[in-house]
Amino acid sequence: MRVWIDQDECSGVGVCVQDCPQVFVLGSDGLAYVTVGGRxxxxxxxxxxxxxxxxxxxxxxxxxxxxxxxxxxx
Ligand code: SF4
Structure with missing residues (x-):
């Protein structure tokens, strides 16, 4: 499957990171990103x-x- 986040809309609350920390991380800018293999x-x-x-x-x-x-x- 393909997964992406529109960071322009992300408020950085981090619900996604709580639900699926294997796929979502919070960046140093406070916004969430999809991560695969460390990227x-x-x-x-x-x-x-x-x-x-x-x-x-x-x-x-x-x-x-x-x-x-x-x-x-x-
Ligand atoms: S941190 Fe995750 S759950 Fe919260 S707004 Fe951004 S993408 Fe959505």
């Missing part, structure tokens, strides 16, 4: 994330107060 992905990059994390990523999508986490399972 942090910016807004315009779609990270390829292991489908094993689908349920917790969906929890993050649903819990995000800004609705700025996007997922494409196609």
């Amino acid at each position: 942090m992905y910016a807004s315009n990059e779609h990270a390829i994330v292991d489908d094993a994390f689908l349920d917790s990523v969906l929890d993050a999508v649903e819990g995000c107060p800004e609705e700025c986490i996007y997922i494409d399972t196609a």
Whole structure:
């Protein structure tokens, strides 16, 4: 699956990091990023994330107060 965050909308509350710390991290700028293999992905990059994390990523999508986490399972 592909996962990305629109950092322009992120408020940095960190719900996503709580729901799925394997996929989401807070950067030094206080905003959330998708991370895979130690790399942090910016807004315009779609990270390829292991489908094993689908349920917790969906929890993050649903819990995000800004609705700025996007997922494409196609
Ligand atoms: S839950 Fe949404 S608003 Fe909160 S840090 Fe994560 S992406 Fe940003």
